[in-house]
Amino acid sequence: MSTEEMYLQRHGLLFPKETHSTESLHFAQEFKFKDEDVVAVTYPKSGTVWMQEILPLVLNGGDLTPIQTIPNWDRVPWLEEKRLALVVDNLASPRALVSHFPYHLMPPSFHASKAKVIYVMRNPKDVLVSSYYFHQMASFLHDPGSFDEFMASFLEGKVLFGKWTDHVKSWKNTELGDRIMYITYEDMVQDLPAALRRMSDFLGRNLSEEVIQKIAEHCSFKAMQDNNMSNFKLVPKELLDSDKSPFLRKGIVGDWKNHFTSEQLPTFTSVLRKEMEKETFSLPWSLD
Numbered sequence: 120m121s122t123e124e125m126y127l128q129r130h131g132l133l134f135p136k137e138t139h140s141t142e143s144l145h146f147a148q149e150f151k152f153k154d155e156d157v158v159a160v161t162y163p164k165s166g167t168v169w170m171q172e173i174l175p176l177v178l179n180g181g182d183l184t185p186i187q188t189i190p191n192w193d194r195v196p197w198l199e200e201k202r203l204a205l206v207v208d209n210l211a212s213p214r215a216l217v218s219h220f221p222y223h224l225m226p227p228s229f230h231a232s233k234a235k236v237i238y239v240m241r242n243p244k245d246v247l248v249s250s251y252y253f254h255q256m257a258s259f260l261h262d263p264g265s266f267d268e269f270m271a272s273f274l275e276g277k278v279l280f281g282k283w284t285d286h287v288k289s290w291k292n293t294e295l296g297d298r299i300m301y302i303t304y305e306d307m308v309q310d311l312p313a314a315l316r317r318m319s320d321f322l323g324r325n326l327s328e329e330v331i332q333k334i335a336e337h338c339s340f341k342a343m344q345d346n347n348m349s350n351f352k353l354v355p356k357e358l359l360d361s362d363k364s365p366f367l368r369k370g371i372v373g374d375w376k377n378h379f380t381s382e383q384l385p386t387f388t389s390v391l392r393k394e395m396e397k398e399t400f401s402l403p404w405s406l407d
């Protein structure tokens with residue numbers, strides 16, 4: 120299948136047709152956010168599915184029912200994907216969503232509401248590696264070619280949802296004030312209970328230490344790998360082939376060190392550094 124057949128091109132970005140359509144993008148623009156809604160926003164491969172596990176638990180005091188009975192894509196749907204229209208009326212309140220939209224594509228009702236955002240960022244080198252494997256296992260994404268070729272596409276923004284730097288800049292430069300919380304994938308890997316405490320405080324949930332520990336246990340990489348509602352094993356192999364690479368692949372920090380050559384690292388670093396040079400915020404990791 121050609122790239123044109125696989126992807127919708129809108130707003131200068133690529134959206135896979137398997138999961139997105141003109142109608143779904145329109146539905147997202149018309150979506151009516153409520154003040155109590157929570158949306159976890161990520162550039163792809165930065166911890167989205169992890170947030171689909173965490174949010175229902177944090178919002179509902181650690182009740183395991185949603186994560187044990189509802190597949191993650193219907194439990195905490197993507198704002199921009201086709202599934203949202205099918206499940207929107209079944210979402211428990213307060214509603215949790217995820218999105219890969221850059222800030223400027225958020226719908227008018229989001230801006231008019233008090234809905235909160237948790238923006239999860241991941242070291243772009245690990246994002247690239249995770250995405251490279253995802254492109255190998257997902258038949259509805261283009262063949263990534265060699266790691267070198269895929270890195271070139273990533274740096275040019277010829278990948279899902281465009282350039283990593285544009286996404287991060289868009290969400291770091293909002294005027295959302297205390298409606299947005301920033302956290303990194305690396306913080307979550309290093310100390311998940313601490314990350315959960317921050318999220319719980321941000322969302323006005325006063326969770327006990329016992330509940331925090333219970334949520335951390337159920338959101339561990341291993342627990343999610345074992346949860347058929349979260350490990351994508353319900354998806355036909357023709358679409359996601361976990362024999363090629365599981366969706367929940369490694370779940371670690373720094374796998375880029377096993378993939379970047381000594382030539383690729385300075386190329387990657389210099390492109391990102393240049394694109395970030397005018398920004399006043401600093402990144403939580405060194406790009407080197």
Ligand code: PPS
Pocket residue numbers: 161162163164165166167168169245248249250252253308338339340341343366367368369370371374
């Ligand atoms: S997607 O396709 O954009 O929705 O992908 P996304 O969920 O954002 O990112 C997938 C990566 O997140 C890892 N992941 C986790 N890491 C640690 N702990 C937990 N619980 C966890 N859940 C998901 C997942 O393994 C992918 O990273 P890689 O590096 O490929 O393993």
